[in-house]
Amino acid sequence: MGRLQNGAWQDGWYDTKSTGGKFERTTTTFRNWITPDGALGSTGDDGFPAESGRYHLYVSYACPWAHRTLIFRALKGLDNHIGVSAVHPDMLSDGWEFRTDFDGATGDRLFDLPHLRDIYTRADPNISGRVTVPVLWDKTRDTIVSNESAEIIRMFNSAFDGITGNRDDYWPGELRNEIEGVNARIYDTVNNGVYKAGFATTQEAYDEAVSELFDSLDWLEARLADNRYLMGDRITEADWRLFTTLIRFDAVYHGHFKCNRAKLIEYPHLWGYTRELYQWPGVAQTVRLDHIMRHYHYSHETINPHRIVPIGPDPDLTAPHGRDEVSTRSAA
Ligand SMILES: N[C@@H](CCC(=O)N[C@@H](CS)C(=O)NCC(=O)O)C(=O)O
Numbered sequence: 021m022g023r024l025q026n027g028a029w030q031d032g033w034y035d036t037k038s039t040g041g042k043f044e045r046t047t048t049t050f051r052n053w054i055t056p057d058g059a060l061g062s063t064g065d066d067g068f069p070a071e072s073g074r075y076h077l078y079v080s081y082a083c084p085w086a087h088r089t090l091i092f093r094a095l096k097g098l099d100n101h102i103g104v105s106a107v108h109p110d111m112l113s114d115g116w117e118f119r120t121d122f123d124g125a126t127g128d129r130l131f132d133l134p135h136l137r138d139i140y141t142r143a144d145p146n147i148s149g150r151v152t153v154p155v156l157w158d159k160t161r162d163t164i165v166s167n168e169s170a171e172i173i174r175m176f177n178s179a180f181d182g183i184t185g186n187r188d189d190y191w192p193g194e195l196r197n198e199i200e201g202v203n204a205r206i207y208d209t210v211n212n213g214v215y216k217a218g219f220a221t222t223q224e225a226y227d228e229a230v231s232e233l234f235d236s237l238d239w240l241e242a243r244l245a246d247n248r249y250l251m252g253d254r255i256t257e258a259d260w261r262l263f264t265t266l267i268r269f270d271a272v273y274h275g276h277f278k279c280n281r282a283k284l285i286e287y288p289h290l291w292g293y294t295r296e297l298y299q300w301p302g303v304a305q306t307v308r309l310d311h312i313m314r315h316y317h318y319s320h321e322t323i324n325p326h327r328i329v330p331i332g333p334d335p336d337l338t339a340p341h342g343r344d345e346v347s348t349r350s351a352a
Pocket residue numbers: 021022047048082083084085086150151152153154167168169170
């Protein structure tokens with residue numbers, strides 16, 4: 021793993037020395053927005069109109085942030101409008117690679133380049149920063165629209181509605197304030213919380229992260245006892261953002277990242293909720309536990325130096341979820 025410095029690749033692991041053993045996620049670089057007519061979005065430049073076949077998504081099936089974008093592509097009927105390339109699950113000294121010797125790793129379907137970093141330097145030859153997935157690429161302007169998953173899912177939520185006719189809304193105006201509050205806690209203590217626990221290099225940093233994580237899982241368990249989804253009876257982006265961490269929890273975060281006060285399957289409401297979301301039309305195809313297991317255990321040499329991929333749990337994600345009863349209860 022490494023980063024680009026003025027367009028040149030430098031190998032190296034995350035620096036936690038300067039932050040007292042804490043893992044701190046850096047901010048993303050490309051922040052343009054696709055809009056229905058190419059008008060300026062919240063940040064970046066204008067000129068990225070929604071068009072079928074114009075944009076391409078680079079993902080890792082292992083990555084929870086990229087996973088969000090794959091889910092929104094499926095939920096919003098964008099499969100025939102936005103192509104996908106999936107990297108190899110091993111992220112080693114060259115960063116994400118387009119090798120194809122793993123089932124589901126497609127290679128770079130646009131340019132046949134060897135590394136994801138080549139996509140970044142194609143967009144900007146002097147770029148500095150981390151080379152992360154997801155990346156949303158614009159074939160017309162030959163550049164990166166965005167590499168921020170939270171914003172890509174909001175583009176997918178509405179920008180292409182005129183093309184697909186799919187008007188399902190996971191970011192409804194009347195719930196936005198509440199969603200932002202819930203997202204903030206889940207991002208900090210759950211989505212990123214598992215990484216803060218797993219990448220901590222001091223006991224104090226680990227203790228703090230893991231205790232905030234399990235406080236939040238207790239809070240979510242209580243919330244989902246009386247609410248079918250985080251916002252009640254309506255599924256929103258907050259649920260999909262939480263789902264990509266929950267679906268990885270017992271497979272990698274519990275063992276590999278030492279988030280082992282409890283397993284997900286020990287929380288009846290969170291576990292039923294995870295199964296319901298997994299069984300949502302189009303979602304199961306976006307979940308690749310083989311990529312997830314391989315990526316984390318094989319790529320993080322500092323945590324797992326022998327790169328042994330454990331046998332892993334094999335929970336029945338297709339078992340009846342029983343969540344319809346929660347809706348009935350809260351509606352009654
Ligand atoms: N803010 C980004 C974070 C994406 C991210 O951190 N992706 C990880 C994979 S799970 C990655 O590509 N890491 C490579 C690196 O940090 O060098 C987003 O949500 O889109």
